[in-house]
Amino acid sequence: xxxxxxxxxxxxxxxxxxxxxxxxxxxxxxxxxxxxxxxxxxxxxxxxxxxxxxxxxxxxxxxxxxxxxxxxxxxxxxxxxxxxxxxxxxxxxxxxxxxxxxxxxxxxxxxxxxxxxxxxxxxxxxxxxxxxxxxxxxxxxxxxxxxxxxxxxxxxxxxxxxxxxxxxxxxxxxxxxxxxxxxxxxxxxxxxxxxxxxxxxxxxxxxxxxxxxxxxxxxxxxxxxxxxxxxxxxxxxxxxxxxxxxxxxxxxxxxxxxxxxxxx
Ligand SMILES: [Zn+2]
Numbered sequence: 601x602x603x604x605x606x607x608x609x610x611x612x613x614x615x616x617x618x619x620x621x622x623x624x625x626x627x628x629x630x631x632x633x634x635x636x637x638x639x640x641x642x643x644x645x646x647x648x649x650x651x652x653x654x655x656x657x658x659x660x661x662x663x664x665x666x667x668x669x670x671x672x673x674x675x676x677x678x679x680x681x682x683x684x685x686x687x688x689x690x691x692x693x694x695x696x697x698x699x700x701x702x703x704x705x706x707x708x709x710x711x712x713x714x715x716x717x718x719x720x721x722x723x724x725x726x727x728x729x730x731x732x733x734x735x736x737x738x739x740x741x742x743x744x745x746x747x748x749x750x751x752x753x754x755x756x757x758x759x760x761x762x763x764x765x766x767x768x769x770x771x772x773x774x775x776x777x778x779x780x781x782x783x784x785x786x787x788x789x790x791x792x793x794x795x796x797x798x799x800x801x802x803x804x805x806x807x808x809x810x811x812x813x814x815x816x817x818x819x820x821x822x823x824x825x826x827x828x829x830x831x832x833x834x835x836x837x838x839x840x841x842x843x844x845x846x847x848x849x850x851x852x853x854x855x856x857x858x859x860x861x862x863x864x
Contacts, residue, residue, distance in 0.1 A: 606667065608629045611627070611655065624636065628709060637678045658684060659683065661683065662679065662680055662681065663680075663681055689702070705729055705748055712752065722752065725748065729747075732744050742831045745857070746810070747819050750838070751819065753841065760838075766794075768793065776791065781800035781803070782803055787841060801837050832860075
């Protein structure tokens with residue numbers, strides 16, 4: 601797809617009903633990144649079919665005039681003329697955990713992805729994460745979300761440093777016990793021997809290993825070893841990490857993660 605084309609492959613991150621028959625949608629475009637659009641007369645419209653459903657990848661035909669206006673003024677919505685579904689993630693809706701996981705990804709992108717910035721790596725990662733969520737067991741949805749968050753922080757350059765104890769610099773294999781203790785403001789952990797009085801959130805060694813593998817491997821190739829409960833602790837840490845290190849998420853924490861935590 602060329603840069604000048606007004607057809608764009610996009611995912612739907614969010615839809616907001618507007619007036620009687622219109623929808624305002626937040627799109628994640630392969631070539632233009634995150635953008636807000638309006639689809640007129642799209643409510644219950646055959647013309648749009650399921651293309652405006654959340655998590656669906658569609659090719660959108662966008663009015664080129666509105667793209668130019670949008671480039672000059674962020675507030676101007678681009679106008680969607682038509683759309684053709686390419687991949688609907690219908691498997692997600694069969695499980696509450698998977699749907700909750702996919703909602704977390706969308707919320708993270710809406711709040712943490714810079715607008716109008718093409719992010720082909722994140723576009724690909726997001727597509728693979730959705731397919732991964734479809735394929736995985738429902739109880740592993742939370743592990744997939746953690747992996748996505750970790751990869752997203754890598755892309756932003758604010759990933760936690762998880763290989764060694766922050767204090768004694770021993771590796772995960774070298775430290776005693778089965779747990780280490782997260783230090784949110786440092787984006788790191790310390791071991792049980794070095795732990796100061798006030799401690800920190802306990803994370804199992806298994807879930808730290810999952811976190812390493814999440815940062816090193818393609819998202820659909822990760823072999824998770826930690827339990828869902830352990831991943832719940834990791835998610836708790838990652839949420840605080842995002843609040844601390846990611847502009848856009850510093851004031852508004854993720855809200856959809858609560859569904860994942862309650863489901864385990
Ligand atoms: Zn230590």
